[in-house]
Amino acid sequence: MIELIQRRRGLIAGIIAIILFGMWASTQYEPRVLASILLSGLTLGALYFLVTSGLSLIFGLMDVLNFAHGTLFMIGAYIGFTLYANPRLLLNTLPFGLALVAGWILARWLPANSLPSGHRRPLWVAAVLVGLFAIWNFELAPLATTALSSGGRVPTEQAQAPTPIFIARALGLAVAGVIAGAAFLAGREHTRRPERRDLIVPIILLALALLIAPLRLTLEEWLLSLDSNTRFLLALLIGAGGGAALGGLMEWSLIRPLYSRPIYQVLVTLGLVFVGTELVKGVWGPGGYFMELPAWFSQRGPNCPSPNLIAWLQDNCASIDVLGRPFPSYRIFIIALGILMFVGIAVLLRYTRLGMIIRAGVQDGEMVQALGINVRRVFTLVFALGAGLAALGGVAAAPFLGISPGLGQEFQLQAFIAVVIGGMGSFTGAAIGSLLVGLARAFGDQIVLTGIQLPWMSEAMTFSPSIARASTVLIMALVLLLRPAGLFGKKE
Amino acid sequence: MRERLKSSQWAGLGLIGGLVIFPFVIALLTGQPVDAGVPKFWQGMLIQVFILAVFAMSYDILMGYTGILSFGHALFFGTGAYTVGILLKHAGWDLGAALLAVIVIALVQSLIIGLLSLRVSGVYFAMVTLAFAQMAFLLAEATDFRQWTGAEDGLQSIPVPAWISPTNERLRFYYVTLGFTIVMYLLARQVVNSPTGKVMMAIRDNETRAKVLGYHALTFKLIAITVSGIMAALAGAFNALWNLNANPAVLGVGTTINALLMTIIGGVGSLIGPMLGAGVIQLLGYWLNVFFGPSWPLLFGIIYILIVLFLPYGIIGTWRLRGASWMALWRKRLQELRARL
Numbered sequence: 001m002i003e004l005i006q007r008r009r010g011l012i013a014g015i016i017a018i019i020l021f022g023m024w025a026s027t028q029y030e031p032r033v034l035a036s037i038l039l040s041g042l043t044l045g046a047l048y049f050l051v052t053s054g055l056s057l058i059f060g061l062m063d064v065l066n067f068a069h070g071t072l073f074m075i076g077a078y079i080g081f082t083l084y085a086n087p088r089l090l091l092n093t094l095p096f097g098l099a100l101v102a103g104w105i106l107a108r109w110l111p112a113n114s115l116p117s118g119h120r121r122p123l124w125v126a127a128v129l130v131g132l133f134a135i136w137n138f139e140l141a142p143l144a145t146t147a148l149s150s151g152g153r154v155p156t157e158q159a160q161a162p163t164p165i166f167i168a169r170a171l172g173l174a175v176a177g178v179i180a181g182a183a184f185l186a187g188r189e190h191t192r193r194p195e196r197r198d199l200i201v202p203i204i205l206l207a208l209a210l211l212i213a214p215l216r217l218t219l220e221e222w223l224l225s226l227d228s229n230t231r232f233l234l235a236l237l238i239g240a241g242g243g244a245a246l247g248g249l250m251e252w253s254l255i256r257p258l259y260s261r262p263i264y265q266v267l268v269t270l271g272l273v274f275v276g277t278e279l280v281k282g283v284w285g286p287g288g289y290f291m292e293l294p295a296w297f298s299q300r301g302p303n304c305p306s307p308n309l310i311a312w313l314q315d316n317c318a319s320i321d322v323l324g325r326p327f328p329s330y331r332i333f334i335i336a337l338g339i340l341m342f343v344g345i346a347v348l349l350r351y352t353r354l355g356m357i358i359r360a361g362v363q364d365g366e367m368v369q370a371l372g373i374n375v376r377r378v379f380t381l382v383f384a385l386g387a388g389l390a391a392l393g394g395v396a397a398a399p400f401l402g403i404s405p406g407l408g409q410e411f412q413l414q415a416f417i418a419v420v421i422g423g424m425g426s427f428t429g430a431a432i433g434s435l436l437v438g439l440a441r442a443f444g445d446q447i448v449l450t451g452i453q454l455p456w457m458s459e460a461m462t463f464s465p466s467i468a469r470a471s472t473v474l475i476m477a478l479v480l481l482l483r484p485a486g487l488f489g490k491k492e
Numbered sequence: 493m494r495e496r497l498k499s500s501q502w503a504g505l506g507l508i509g510g511l512v513i514f515p516f517v518i519a520l521l522t523g524q525p526v527d528a529g530v531p532k533f534w535q536g537m538l539i540q541v542f543i544l545a546v547f548a549m550s551y552d553i554l555m556g557y558t559g560i561l562s563f564g565h566a567l568f569f570g571t572g573a574y575t576v577g578i579l580l581k582h583a584g585w586d587l588g589a590a591l592l593a594v595i596v597i598a599l600v601q602s603l604i605i606g607l608l609s610l611r612v613s614g615v616y617f618a619m620v621t622l623a624f625a626q627m628a629f630l631l632a633e634a635t636d637f638r639q640w641t642g643a644e645d646g647l648q649s650i651p652v653p654a655w656i657s658p659t660n661e662r663l664r665f666y667y668v669t670l671g672f673t674i675v676m677y678l679l680a681r682q683v684v685n686s687p688t689g690k691v692m693m694a695i696r697d698n699e700t701r702a703k704v705l706g707y708h709a710l711t712f713k714l715i716a717i718t719v720s721g722i723m724a725a726l727a728g729a730f731n732a733l734w735n736l737n738a739n740p741a742v743l744g745v746g747t748t749i750n751a752l753l754m755t756i757i758g759g760v761g762s763l764i765g766p767m768l769g770a771g772v773i774q775l776l777g778y779w780l781n782v783f784f785g786p787s788w789p790l791l792f793g794i795i796y797i798l799i800v801l802f803l804p805y806g807i808i809g810t811w812r813l814r815g816a817s818w819m820a821l822w823r824k825r826l827q828e829l830r831a832r833l
Binding site: 059065067254257258261262263264266267268270271272273274275278279282409413416417419420424463464466467469470473476477480481484485 | 561563608609611612615616618619620622623624626627630631633634635636745746749752756787789790792793794796797800801804
């Protein structure tokens with residue numbers, strides 16, 4: 001019993017703190033106010049959890065602290081929102097990406113193994129030059145901004161460009177991909193000889209690229225004619241998928257070469273924060289956007305707000321009645337999404353082979369490698385998974401918080417605080433930390449509304465939301481003083 | 493004491509001399525008066541380089557000499573800027589007292605941040621310091637303190653004493669910042685070469701061993717943070733005097749990245765390296781801005797990533813690694829050339 005208490009003291013301390021805080025809060029607020037504060041806290045906590053879970057998994061497994069996780073969150077939001085509001089940008093860039101990747105894979109059929117490694121640098125330069133030539137004067141910013149601000153009614157030059165030019169650009173990128181692939185393989189021994197069935201993937205990719213190219217405008221119209229719910233689900237999927245692809249690419253290209261220099265990995269991710277933010281500003285503009293809620297969460301009518309969740313399933317009201325106060329139904333969806341992801345990851349970690357490898361890798365990565373498991377591939381997978389979770393969080397947060405280039409940094413800060421509170425590398429810790437920070441933020445926002453009145457004050461003291469946001473750092477400082485490794489972290 | 497100066501010391505003295513006569517050289521070359529036009533512009537350019545050089549150097553005392561990776565260095569820089577701004581503008585202090593207050597506040601602040609953050613190490617430290625800096629950033633933006641900090645707009649038109657005004661007395665400001673930079677460099681060199689500095693380096697190389705030898709690692713790390721914090725705060729104060737304002741951006745992540753960039757480009761673990769890096773970054777930023785307009789921060793970020801990937805030791809570090817062999821190669825070529833002639 002005592003041993004159990006000692007082992008679980010982080011959990012117990014957390015529970016006691018929550019109970020004490022709950023008792024204070026219940027004397028301060030009436031139950032229905034308290035209920036909506038708690039639900040708001042859960043909403044924020046669920047979003048923070050989507051960021052911290054990936055952060056924590058990545059750190060636990062490969063000791064890389066990804067400072068760009070918030071940026072992935074933000075980029076996920078932008079990708080999802082673009083698909084939801086106007087997919088022109090995505091449809092006009094997707095063929096390029098597909099062609100590039102197809103070319104890269106096709107390079108394996110070149111007799112590249114015979115190329116000496118000295119040819120590597122000129123080949124890289126050639127690949128970059130060909131690639132730049134292929135996309136010369138193809139501007140992304142008008143594709144994104146005019147399409148989004150006009151709801152797709154105003155045509156943009158790039159989207160209207162004749163199909164042959166577009167296809168020529170895509171093929172040019174495919175050639176760039178081939179050269180880059182050759183540069184990558186030059187002087188490399190021990191590459192597996194490609195077989196005929198390996199051709200299937202690049203051919204499909206290239207075919208898709210060539211197929212989308214003439215159908216860009218039709219596809220755009222078709223996607224926009226779908227109902228908002230389907231588009232919303234697609235946005236969640238594509239946003240998360242795009243984020244995962246970006247994360248995987250990032251690990252493979254920038255993090256992997258630096259495993260021998262851990263500090264520099266962190267420096268690279270910090271640089272990516274800068275590059276990602278500037279890139280988003282360049283493509284989507286420095287201003288923010290507002291994403292409309294899908295029909296499931298935006299109905300208004302005589303029955304609204306829905307009296308309970310089951311009634312909401314039929315009338316899809318924008319808000320649900322919680323103890324006599326309306327609460328936005330979309331936030332309930334975010335909470336559900338958070339819980340779903342928590343359970344999903346827990347199941348993945350506990351019951352699958354990949355999860356077993358991840359858990360083993362957190363314990364002792366070298367041993368796992370010694371047992372003959374390709375740890376590098378698992379690293380890339382987990383990085384992609386974490387990035388995908390963050391991006392999913394970004395899409396989910398978009399209708400609720402709005403989209404702006406600064407979105408990532410704000411979430412990064414709160415996610416870091418949550419991770420420090422919960423303990424690095426611990427999945428449960430990430431969840432509890434996110435929950436605590438989310439609740440703290442919700443209470444902070446409430447106090448901003450009403451002000452705080454201590455017994456000796458004649459009138460309530462009020463302050464701005466910035467202070468409420470900054471105050472979570474104080475919780476972090478407290479946890480650092482009492483338990484530097486976090487509530488669930490291992491002692492260093 | 494008639495000691496012969498080493499070649500590097502001659503180079504240093506030559507550099508200082510060059511910087512002292514620099515405004516007049518430019519004035520001669522362009523034929524414009526020294527306090528107007530092009531010479532004035534280039535004085536301003538170098539003033540910014542000097543300020544950033546001190547900031548980068550202070551960062552390197554932490555990162556290069558003590559092995560502490562901080563992502564919250566903007567906190568010290570920004571606090572210095574805001575302190576001097578608020579004291580001059582709202583409290584009406586004179587400049588000397590305000591700078592003294594900057595030192596005291598930076599001392600207290602770095603001790604508090606150090607004691608809290610040093611409970612964790614490695615990347616955790618980076619994360620925690622980033623959180624503290626972001627807190628300061630949010631507080632600077634908070635509307636509650638608008639009458640003192642000016643919220644999002646920042647502190648505008650700080651009343652800098654007339655004798656050192658960066659607009660009217662540019663040349664004097666130039667020499668004052670040059671002197672400030674030289675003093676800071678000499679101080680930093682004193683710290684780094686002292687026994688304390690040696691212990692810092694021992695901690696960087698192998699903390700456990702330093703502890704086993706009986707050094708209290710926390711104390712030395714705290715000394716490093718304090719020295720570094722005070723230097724950064726003074727640099728921030730000069731930055732506020734130069735720009736005549738202090739806005740929340742000086743507390744933002746961008747400022748920290750800037751320090752990192754200058755330190756890495758110049759070379760980690762040397763005092764000259766970061767100063768050189770400051771010069772490179774300032775001039776590169778200026779040219780990129782001229783040629784590429786608004787998309788230059790993006791290019792800047794890409795260059796930063798490429799440098800981290802391919803040139804991890806920076807200019808000074810790469811020179812130290814390869815310099816000897818390059819020099820030998822050149823000497824050989826020269827000899828061949830002479831033989832042929």
